[in-house]
Amino acid sequence: xxxxxxxxxxxxxxxxxxxxxxxxxxxxxxxxxxxxxxxxxxxxxxxxxxxxxxxxxxxxxxxxxxxxxxxxxxxxxxxxxxxxxxxxxxxxxxxxxxxxxxxxxxxxxxxxxxx
Amino acid sequence: xxxxxxxxxxxxxxxxxxxxxxxxxxxxxxxxxxxxxxxxxxxxxxxxxxxxxxxxxxxxxxxxxxxxxxxxxxxxxxxxxxxxxxxxxxxxxxxxxxxxxxxxxxxxxxxxx
Numbered sequence: 001x002x003x004x005x006x007x008x009x010x011x012x013x014x015x016x017x018x019x020x021x022x023x024x025x026x027x028x029x030x031x032x033x034x035x036x037x038x039x040x041x042x043x044x045x046x047x048x049x050x051x052x053x054x055x056x057x058x059x060x061x062x063x064x065x066x067x068x069x070x071x072x073x074x075x076x077x078x079x080x081x082x083x084x085x086x087x088x089x090x091x092x093x094x095x096x097x098x099x100x101x102x103x104x105x106x107x108x109x110x111x112x113x114x115x
Numbered sequence: 116x117x118x119x120x121x122x123x124x125x126x127x128x129x130x131x132x133x134x135x136x137x138x139x140x141x142x143x144x145x146x147x148x149x150x151x152x153x154x155x156x157x158x159x160x161x162x163x164x165x166x167x168x169x170x171x172x173x174x175x176x177x178x179x180x181x182x183x184x185x186x187x188x189x190x191x192x193x194x195x196x197x198x199x200x201x202x203x204x205x206x207x208x209x210x211x212x213x214x215x216x217x218x219x220x221x222x223x224x225x226x227x228x
Contacts, residue, residue: 031214040124042206043218050214058215090160096214103150104216106160 003027004107006091011112013078013085021076021110023091030096032074033104036060037088046089049074050096078112086114117142119209121219128197129227135182136192136222138207145169147211149183149190154204154221163205166190194224202226 004025013019025032031050035043045058049068063082068074074093078085088111092104118141128134140149151163166174166183174181178198182191194201207219 033216035218040220042121042220045215045217048215088158092160094214103162103165104160109158 004091004093004105006089006107006110008110009108011110013112013114015114016080018077018079019112021078021089021091021112023074023076023107024072025074025093025105025107026072027093027095027105028071029093029105030071031094032068033092033094034058034064034066034074034076035090035092037090037109043090046076085112087112117144117209117211117217119207119217119219121205121207121222123222124220125223125225127225127227128194130197130199132197133193133195134197134224136194136205136207136224138190138192138219140188140190140207140209140217142188142209142211144211147209149181150208150210150216151179151181151190151192152206152208152218153201154206155200155202160206164192197226199226199228 007022033048034046044060046064047066049055065077090109091107094104095102120139147168149166153161153163164174164176164179166181178195180193204221206221209217
């Protein structure tokens with residue numbers, strides 16, 4: 001089946017540790033996105049990538065890093081510099097052929113909790 | 116950056132009735148795209164409806180219909196014949212030609228049996 005997978009579903013981290021969230025898609029989409037979701041704040045863009053080996057910062061990139069070495073994969077690292085990392089993280093992808101009319105497809109999300 | 120405003124944090128509707136969720140956005144661009152996404156308790160985001168700014172005709176998908184007012188920068192979602200399965204968070208989103216998406220803060224919809 002085509003889709004987006006995120007792992008793990010739940011993740012616990014001790015303060016001061018870096019942690020990497022996985023996002024994989026087999027939809028052959030060029031663009032991939034990472035969002036953070038907090039109660040009452042909707043989805044906020046962390047990073048996005050429109051092509052392999054290229055990515056741009058979103059509105060809240062501080063304390064996060066990404067890589068895009070393969071078209072299918074867009075992992076997100078939450079570093080110890082992120083002051084309040086406990087949140088729900090959503091990965092999305094989108095085909096760019098045809099322009100922005102194409103919707104984003106979302107993964108099931110990862111809930112990160114800092115202990 | 117563009118902003119998307121959903122001024123109704125919570126809404127409720129009786130089963131089989133109609134409800135309208137509001138969304139306004141701020142942009143100086145003439146070409147853009149608007150979306151409504153549904154997020155049920157499973158937290159899986161699902162596309163409900165989408166609208167191209169240069170099309171005056173309102174988008175419809177079965178019981179879901181949009182009311183797009185370009186001059187007012189408004190993009191509301193009407194849900195007709197509400198069903199229990201419609202209970203969810205609903206997010207309005209704006210996409211520019213640079214492929215960035217901007218989301219509102221969401222409206223939590225409760226459907227009362």
